[in-house]
Amino acid sequence: MRMTRREALRVGSLSGAALLLDVAWSGQVAAAPAASFRPNAWLRVGADGSVAITVGKSEMGQGVRTSLPMLVAEELEVDLAAVDLVQAVPGPEFKRLRTGGSGSVYGSYAALRKAGAAAREMLVSAAAAQWGVDTSGCRAINASVIHGATGRRLSYAALADAASKLPVPDNPRVKGAEDLLLVGRPTRRLDGPRIVTGRAVYGLDTRVPGMRQAVVARPPVLGGSVVRWDATRARAVPGVRDVVQVPSGIAVVADDTWAALQGRDALDVTWNDGPHAGFDSVAFRRRLAEAAQGPGRLSRREGAGLAALASAARRLDATYEYPFQAHAPLETMNTIAVVARGRCEIWTPTQAPEQVRDEAAKVLGLAPEAVRVNVTLIGGGFGRRLGIDYAVEAVHVAKAVGVPVQVMWTRPDDMRHGHFQPASAHRMAAGLDASGRLVAWGHRKAGSYLSIFPAPSAADMDDPAHWQDESWGAYDIPYAIPAIETDYVLVDSPVPSGPWRAVYSPSCTFARESFLDEVAHTSGRDPLPLRLDLLEGPSPVTIGGLTIDRTRLRRVLETAAAKAGWGEPLPKGRGRGLAANVYDGDTHVAMVAEVTVGGDGVRVDRVVAAVDCGPFVNPLHIERQVESGVVWALATVFFGEITIAGGRVQQSSYGDYAVPRLRHMPRVETHILPATVAQPSGIGEAPVPPVAPAVMNAVFAATGRRLRRLPVRAADLA
Amino acid sequence: MPPFRLVVNGAARDVDAPAEMPLLWVLRDRLGLTGTKYGCGVGICGACTVHIDGRAARSCQLAVRDAAGPRITTIEGLSPDGSHPVQRAWLEEDVAQCGYCQAGMIMCAAAFLQQKPHPTDADIDAAMSDSVCRCGTYQRIRRAIHLAAGSAR
Numbered sequence: 055m056r057m058t059r060r061e062a063l064r065v066g067s068l069s070g071a072a073l074l075l076d077v078a079w080s081g082q083v084a085a086a087p088a089a090s091f092r093p094n095a096w097l098r099v100g101a102d103g104s105v106a107i108t109v110g111k112s113e114m115g116q117g118v119r120t121s122l123p124m125l126v127a128e129e130l131e132v133d134l135a136a137v138d139l140v141q142a143v144p145g146p147e148f149k150r151l152r153t154g155g156s157g158s159v160y161g162s163y164a165a166l167r168k169a170g171a172a173a174r175e176m177l178v179s180a181a182a183a184q185w186g187v188d189t190s191g192c193r194a195i196n197a198s199v200i201h202g203a204t205g206r207r208l209s210y211a212a213l214a215d216a217a218s219k220l221p222v223p224d225n226p227r228v229k230g231a232e233d234l235l236l237v238g239r240p241t242r243r244l245d246g247p248r249i250v251t252g253r254a255v256y257g258l259d260t261r262v263p264g265m266r267q268a269v270v271a272r273p274p275v276l277g278g279s280v281v282r283w284d285a286t287r288a289r290a291v292p293g294v295r296d297v298v299q300v301p302s303g304i305a306v307v308a309d310d311t312w313a314a315l316q317g318r319d320a321l322d323v324t325w326n327d328g329p330h331a332g333f334d335s336v337a338f339r340r341r342l343a344e345a346a347q348g349p350g351r352l353s354r355r356e357g358a359g360l361a362a363l364a365s366a367a368r369r370l371d372a373t374y375e376y377p378f379q380a381h382a383p384l385e386t387m388n389t390i391a392v393v394a395r396g397r398c399e400i401w402t403p404t405q406a407p408e409q410v411r412d413e414a415a416k417v418l419g420l421a422p423e424a425v426r427v428n429v430t431l432i433g434g435g436f437g438r439r440l441g442i443d444y445a446v447e448a449v450h451v452a453k454a455v456g457v458p459v460q461v462m463w464t465r466p467d468d469m470r471h472g473h474f475q476p477a478s479a480h481r482m483a484a485g486l487d488a489s490g491r492l493v494a495w496g497h498r499k500a501g502s503y504l505s506i507f508p509a510p511s512a513a514d515m516d517d518p519a520h521w522q523d524e525s526w527g528a529y530d531i532p533y534a535i536p537a538i539e540t541d542y543v544l545v546d547s548p549v550p551s552g553p554w555r556a557v558y559s560p561s562c563t564f565a566r567e568s569f570l571d572e573v574a575h576t577s578g579r580d581p582l583p584l585r586l587d588l589l590e591g592p593s594p595v596t597i598g599g600l601t602i603d604r605t606r607l608r609r610v611l612e613t614a615a616a617k618a619g620w621g622e623p624l625p626k627g628r629g630r631g632l633a634a635n636v637y638d639g640d641t642h643v644a645m646v647a648e649v650t651v652g653g654d655g656v657r658v659d660r661v662v663a664a665v666d667c668g669p670f671v672n673p674l675h676i677e678r679q680v681e682s683g684v685v686w687a688l689a690t691v692f693f694g695e696i697t698i699a700g701g702r703v704q705q706s707s708y709g710d711y712a713v714p715r716l717r718h719m720p721r722v723e724t725h726i727l728p729a730t731v732a733q734p735s736g737i738g739e740a741p742v743p744p745v746a747p748a749v750m751n752a753v754f755a756a757t758g759r760r761l762r763r764l765p766v767r768a769a770d771l772a
Numbered sequence: 773m774p775p776f777r778l779v780v781n782g783a784a785r786d787v788d789a790p791a792e793m794p795l796l797w798v799l800r801d802r803l804g805l806t807g808t809k810y811g812c813g814v815g816i817c818g819a820c821t822v823h824i825d826g827r828a829a830r831s832c833q834l835a836v837r838d839a840a841g842p843r844i845t846t847i848e849g850l851s852p853d854g855s856h857p858v859q860r861a862w863l864e865e866d867v868a869q870c871g872y873c874q875a876g877m878i879m880c881a882a883a884f885l886q887q888k889p890h891p892t893d894a895d896i897d898a899a900m901s902d903s904v905c906r907c908g909t910y911q912r913i914r915r916a917i918h919l920a921a922g923s924a925r
Contacts (some may be wrong), residue, residue, distance in 0.1 A: 116869075718910075
């Protein structure tokens with residue numbers, strides 16, 4: 055079976071959960087030191103009553119090192135702060151450790167709660183046996199078991215040895231929603247004190263004995279290569295120890311970062327610019343917009359599809375455009391590698407540690423078991439660190455120099471050699487009947503596949519499921535419209551690209567929700583009731599591989615609108631805009647943005663968000679992810695754009711690739727809806743897609759101007 | 773290489789380094805003080821902010837020869853135990869996401885509050901907009917600064 059893009063991004067959570075079940079619920083207690091026990095691979099109760107969980111997810115700001123312990127502490131009845139964390143190292147015991155697809159919580163939710171509940175039941179059984187009473191009269195509280203009738207009490211430390219000899223229950227009872235004491239309550243992050251004192255150790259802060267620092271000179275043109283190089287001057291820089299060629303370029307290895315940087319500056323390299331030296335992103339974006347006018351490969355057709363436009367009383371057409379963008383996390387790419395005696399050890403801020411291990415093994419001709427990958431704390435992931443290029447590069451350098459080495463990317467390295475969010479263009483068409491009702495919808499995306507994934511196969515070309523997978527937010531339009539046709543025009547691109555926050559959704563949702571606003575204004579309707587009416591239809595509905603619950607989407611729309619004061623008058627120059635989206639079939643989000651447009655451009659004053667991500671673990675994390683998603687998306691609306699001229703990425707830092715600063719921060723209000731389903735869904739990405747259309751719809755409300763091309767520049771508003 | 777005597781977090785530290793080596797790399801690679809972060813190397817992101825005689829400075833823009841003499845304070849030395857009002861306010865508001873920029877943000881905020889103990893939102897916007905947080909923690913930073921200002925009263 056073909057693995058879809060969606061599955062590729064999610065595999066960590068889905069398979070991770072399956073693995074938990076395989077390993078954990080066979081009734082076997084895994085080998086463990088005497089007197090400690092492990093109801094599954096992820097949880098260990100020590101002989102002293104200590105509790106440690108292994109975290110299979112990378113911490114990159116989503117709060118996983120707090121929310122996952124919360125799940126165990128809740129069921130096991132221990133103090134959250136007493137739960138120790140161990141970062142999983144890929145190996146036979148811990149597989150599929152990928153962190154992506156917003157899946158940190160939903161992929162662990164059931165398994166970790168079940169593990170905690172199993173351990174609790176084993177401890178309770180051990181206590182009941184010791185007292186010769188029935189377990190029903192005993193309860194766990196505060197790392198102890200208490201016998202209600204007699205008030206007798208035994209600590210987990212006193213019970214761990216006996217509990218370790220009991221079978222792991224197959225179906226422990228997890229708490230009902232009404233019994234939850236911790237899950238669902240705002241909980242501050244456990245690693246906060248380390249962060250505010252500078253003691254949190256990120257990839258770049260990791261040190262190993264004998265380690266040297268390296269930087270790599272890479273070809274300035276995408277797809278370029280080294281012709282020849284002379285390191286005479288570089289080697290003369292004090293502190294430079296070695297200069298070696300690796301597949302990505304020329305590595306300068308030195309005693310410290312500064313010496314490595316000076317050495318790299320002194321390198322004399324002649325580059326072959328390769329086949330893409332003529333690539334220009336301005337021309338490419340024009341090509342995308344042109345390609346979007348032509349026929350595409352079908353991803354979905356409902357009713358008569360585009361043919362229905364012919365009989366419409368009125369027709370609207372528009373093209374929306376989305377730029378190339380960089381992840382630009384604050385911690386640049388970096389990795390430590392040590393290659394010695396037929397083994398390799400790696401420390402890296404990665405979202406994909408198993409891929410790092412397997413690729414390193416390949417490079418070194420070793421078995422994967424000979425490679426150990428330590429996942430460090432990550433200074434911003436956003437999907438960039440699903441790519442493993444920087445880790446593999448460090449392995450090459452370490453192999454060449456034979457000493458432990460940390461390869462650091464400078465900010466310009468990071469900005470120019472990322473795998474970018476690809477540009478796309480969206481050709482929209484809508485048909486209204488004589489009464490102004492929306493009866494036909496067309497959305498054609500012209501874009502490029504993400505180059506860190508395999509290229510579409512010949513079989514993919516005529517498979518609507520494949521093109522659905524490349525156009526989240528377009529084909530899965532949640533609204534009930536009699537005729538819908540969505541398709542995709544593949545435009546080849548030499549620009550390295552990969553997933554970023556919300557992957558394909560931000561561009562598609564920007565086009566979809568903005569164009570729906572155009573439909574509303576054209577038909578003289580308020581955008582809120584228009585959407586609510588379009589969500590009346592049957593619910594839930596299956597679209598491709600997704601199930602869309604229109605009732606939940608209505609609920610978030612109504613909530614966001616009510617909290618934002620939708621419909622209340624605003625002074626001249628100000629406007630409100632609305633957008634909604636179901637991300638990945640799971641998390642339902644609606645947003646209302648309020649803007650002021652004046653002489654100095656657009657100011658986003660306020661964003662009101664309503665989110666429904668099912669049962670939630672830590673509302674503080676959810677609020678933060680919404681605030682974060684707003685800032686992330688505002689960067690795409692008003693700030694950064696990666697441009698490429700002569701095959702060279704032109705940006706180098708946060709000056710020419712601007713990002714929002716504190717003064718740009720709107721007031722963000724997050725309203726979390728109570729769960730109506732049993733399974734949680736992700737929140738890391740879902741807040742991103744509705745932001746751009748909500749803001750641009752607000753700009754339209756304030757000015758009457760429809761801006762269809764991102765990022766918005768001052769001239770667009772002049 | 774000439775030795776430089778730095779005063780870092782109250783202690784004298786002798787460093788052999790090229791005179792033009794930025795303080796950032798001296799702190800991180802020579803003195804093991806990795807709380808001060810590399811973000812851009814050109815003084816536009818604020819991740820490397822330290823205090824020089826109590827004033828915020830970009831350690832990536834300060835050559836070690838110019839750093840010898842004055843009192844240098846890094847995030848590790850802002851308080852002995854994380855109890856600086858700004859650090860406490862940061863914990864109270866649970867500001868951090870990935871946390872990588874936060875040391876720089878805290879150092880900026882602490883120096884700023886020394887200059888302006890009771891800032892308005894506009895003061896905070898002006899003072900804190902030279903630093904980048906890619907996770908977008910700005911709303912909580914604003915609140916934490918107000919909180920720290922209140923508790924310092």
